[in-house]
Amino acid sequence: MTKHSEARAGVPKLEGLSLMSRGKVRDTYLLSEGKILQVASDSISIFDFLLNALVPMKGIILTSLSVFWFKLLETYSIRTHLVAYGSGIDQFLPEHLRNDPDLQSRALVVDELDMVDDVEFIIRGYLTGSGKEAYDKTGKLCGYALPSGLQDGDKLPFLMDTPSTKAIEGHDEHMSAEDVRDRYPEQTDIALNIFEMAQNYAESRGIVLADTKFEFGKNCVLGDEALTPDSSRFWDMAEWQESRLPHENRKAPQANDKQIVRQWGKTVGINKRDPKDPDDVTYVHSLTVPEDVIRATTAAYRYIFYRFTGMTIENYLSDIMGVDFPRKDKKIVIICGSESDLPGIRAALNAPTDIAVHVMSCHRNPEELRSFIKQLPEDVDVIIGVGGKALALPGIIDSWAHYFKKSVRVAGVAFGDNGSKALAAAQLSIEEIPGNPVIVDENGESYKGIGGLRKLIERIDEEELPPPKPRTDKPIKMFAV
Numbered sequence: 325m326t327k328h329s330e331a332r333a334g335v336p337k338l339e340g341l342s343l344m345s346r347g348k349v350r351d352t353y354l355l356s357e358g359k360i361l362q363v364a365s366d367s368i369s370i371f372d373f374l375l376n377a378l379v380p381m382k383g384i385i386l387t388s389l390s391v392f393w394f395k396l397l398e399t400y401s402i403r404t405h406l407v408a409y410g411s412g413i414d415q416f417l418p419e420h421l422r423n424d425p426d427l428q429s430r431a432l433v434v435d436e437l438d439m440v441d442d443v444e445f446i447i448r449g450y451l452t453g454s455g456k457e458a459y460d461k462t463g464k465l466c467g468y469a470l471p472s473g474l475q476d477g478d479k480l481p482f483l484m485d486t487p488s489t490k491a492i493e494g495h496d497e498h499m500s501a502e503d504v505r506d507r508y509p510e511q512t513d514i515a516l517n518i519f520e521m522a523q524n525y526a527e528s529r530g531i532v533l534a535d536t537k538f539e540f541g542k543n544c545v546l547g548d549e550a551l552t553p554d555s556s557r558f559w560d561m562a563e564w565q566e567s568r569l570p571h572e573n574r575k576a577p578q579a580n581d582k583q584i585v586r587q588w589g590k591t592v593g594i595n596k597r598d599p600k601d602p603d604d605v606t607y608v609h610s611l612t613v614p615e616d617v618i619r620a621t622t623a624a625y626r627y628i629f630y631r632f633t634g635m636t637i638e639n640y641l642s643d644i645m646g647v648d649f650p651r652k653d654k655k656i657v658i659i660c661g662s663e664s665d666l667p668g669i670r671a672a673l674n675a676p677t678d679i680a681v682h683v684m685s686c687h688r689n690p691e692e693l694r695s696f697i698k699q700l701p702e703d704v705d706v707i708i709g710v711g712g713k714a715l716a717l718p719g720i721i722d723s724w725a726h727y728f729k730k731s732v733r734v735a736g737v738a739f740g741d742n743g744s745k746a747l748a749a750a751q752l753s754i755e756e757i758p759g760n761p762v763i764v765d766e767n768g769e770s771y772k773g774i775g776g777l778r779k780l781i782e783r784i785d786e787e788e789l790p791p792p793k794p795r796t797d798k799p800i801k802m803f804a805v
Contacts, residue, residue, distance in 0.1 A: 327602075329376035329609045332367040338427075340418045348374050349383065349554065355416050355433065359407060363431045364549075368582060368621070370589045372599040377613040381637065383430040385625045386552045388640055390432065392633055393522070393550040400521055402514065405547045408433040410645025428647045437541030441490060443504055445511055447519040448484045450534040452476055452557065452576045455486060458498055466501040477534075477559075477567055477576030483519060485512050488537075511540040522551050529631050530766060532559040534576070553581035553625050560790075562768060578794065580628040587794055588617045619731050623791040630788035654784050655703050659693075660710040661685040661717050668739055669710060672777035679781070686720040697724040706733045706784050709762075710777065712740040715750040718762045726761070726795065733789055735763035735780055738772040747772060759793055766790070 328346070337343055341353040341361065348369045353361040364383035368375050387409070394406040408415070409432050414422040416433045448455055448465075451474050458465050459474060466486040474480075487504040489497045505512045515538045526533040536556035539548035549555055563577035578584075589595060592611055597604035629637055641647040658669060658681045669681055684693050700707075707725070709718030718736030725732050736754035740747030754762050754770035763780075764770050771780045783789070 327374070327605050327609075329367070329374045331376045331378050332365065332374050335365045335367065335378075338363070338421060340420060349386070354436075358436050359416060359433055360436045361413070361416070361431055361433055363427070365430075368585060370582060370586045371595050371597070373594055373597065373605065373608040375585070375589075375613055376609045376611065377618060379618055379621045379625070381622050382625055384426075384641070385629050385637055386549060386554055387430045387432060388637060388645065389552050389629050389632065390549045391645065392640075393552075394546075396525070397518060397521070397546070397550065402518060402521075403545045404550070405434040405437055405541070405545055406432060407435055410641070410647050412646065425641075425647050425649050428645070429641055429649055434547070435545070437543065437545055437547045439547060440508060440511060440540050440542055443499065443508060443511075444488045444490050445504075445508075445515040445538040445540060446486045446488055446535060447515050447538070448486050448535040449480060449519065449523055450532065450557075450576070451478050451480055452534055454498070455535070466498050468501060475574040477564065477574060483516055483523075485516060486535075487512075490539075508540075510544045511538075514540070514544060514546070518546070518550075526558070526632070527561065530561045531580075531628075531631055532561050532564045533557075534559055534579070553628055557581060558628050560766070562766065580624050580631075580791065582621055582624075584617055584620045584624060584791070584794060585613065588614065616729065616731065620792050623789070627788045627791050636786070636788060654705045656680075656706050656708065656781065656784060657682070657700075657704055658708045658710060659684050659696075659717065659721065661687075661715075662711065665710050665712075665739055668774050669777065672774045672781070674778065686717045693720065694724055697721060697730065698728050700725070700728075700730055700732060702731065704732050706735060706763075706789070708735045708737055708777070708780065710737045710739060712738065712746040712750045715753040718754055719757045722757075722761045733763060733792065734761070735784075735789075736770055737777045737780060738770050740772075742773075759796065761793055761795075763789055 338353060344352045344354050349365055349367055351363045355361055364386045366378040366380060366382045368377060368379050368382065391409045394404045397404060410428050413428060413431055413433045421427060451459060455465050456476050459470055463470060468484055485501050485505065487499045487501060489499060519536060523533045534557040536551055538546060541547055558580045559577045567574060567577045594608055597608060599605065626637055633640055638649055638651045641649040656679045658679060660669060660683055663683055673679060684696065686693050707721055709721050711717055715736060715738060718734055722734040725734060738747055738750030738754060740750055751770045751772060755764060755768065771777065
């Protein structure tokens with residue numbers, strides 16, 4: 325059994341219920357009449373190690389997104405184990421556990437299934453991850469022979485069932501697809517059908533569903549979770565298309581899941597450790613996951629939830645799951661480089677607002693801008709840099725925020741007359757920053773003009789922003805030539 329980290333072990337247990345199991349993420353409690361309670365924690369694992377960290381909102385998003393998919397799949401006559409969610413779980417709980425918004429947000433009442441306990445049903449539409457590793461070694465994957473020359477992120481010639489073992493401890497291993505299909509033909513077919521349905525829906529939302537895993541009961545009922553960032557790999561469609569441009573060593577785009585944590589884990593060697601080795605487990609549990617990695621992971625989970633549902637997690641909890649979940653108002657700061665930008669900003673705000681607006685040029689007031697970012701309060705959610713011409717302001721704000729380890733996100737809005745060089749230059753100054761750290765829309769285009777600023781502010785208040793891009797430090801080379 326996986327050894328729990330201090331953070332995972334410290335998640336409180338529910339009093340008055342019989343704990344059946346405590347997994348990497350979920351606690352399972354026995355209820356009456358063949359029902360169980362699954363409670364998703366905020367714990368996180370990578371490379372089959374539980375980290376000594378919690379990711380705020382993660383368990384709530386996993387639960388809510390599973391509800392979304394279970395409800396959608398049931399419209400296609402897919403049987404799932406879902407019985408009750410949100411405020412509806414209270415009727416199955418003892419009185420002292422009712423009316424708890426946090427529990428209602430992260431727990432599901434489900435049917436207890438006799439699970440297929442020796443197989444994880446993994447479906448792939450694209451070649452990446454462990455599938456790519458197996459292909460590179462043998463040219464095959466779970467017995468399927470694949471065309472030569474495939475690269476990371478390439479679309480497979482057909483949907484592939486690529487099952488794996490379900491290791492309680494250590495790494496899962498690929499299995500023969502033919503063997504598993506012979507033993508579990510109905511589960512395999514259902515898994516392929518679900519993937520095709522989900523893939524079509526994801527594409528309608530501008531998302532690539534690269535792969536996912538399912539778990540089934542022996543009665544072919546879908547259990548566990550469904551199509552979450554913990555069980556699936558999701559790519560932005562536009563980013564995937566860009567990643568397929570001709571290149572001799574193409575790479576899959578960043579996934580909207582815990583890939584941010586995996587990338588950090590590689591920098592400290594977790595991927596080279598053995599989860600069965602007690603010394604390696606002790607080492608991993610001793611590590612502190614950086615706060616910026618935790619924040620970025622929460623942002624990634626929130627964002628993919630929004631892309632699929634069209635709702636923030638708070639609105640979904642309130643409107644769909646009937647949970648009285650607290651909502652935090654966003655705090656926004658606008659910085660423009662010239663007083664000539666103020667009339668447009670005032671027109672975009674269109675009403676008295678508590679958004680702070682400052683005039684501060686990155687060229688004429690570099691030290692003041694640096695000092696402002698250094699002393700920025702931690703409760704500021706987003707800074708919007710506004711201006712025209714060669715608009716360096718958003719990128720400079722972002723670089724100082726990164727330097728001072730601020731959690732604030734940075735967006736840019738280009739001002740200028742339509743069709744003018746000033747507007748075009750401002751847009752390119754935002755869109756063409758190396759690494760694309762400044763927020764743009766899902767088409768990779770900067771927000772522009774009064775309407776763009778108004779739309780961006782509304783989105784910050786009511787929607788979700790794309791998660792921050794991973795940072796790659798670039799060493800200085802003095803006298804390089």
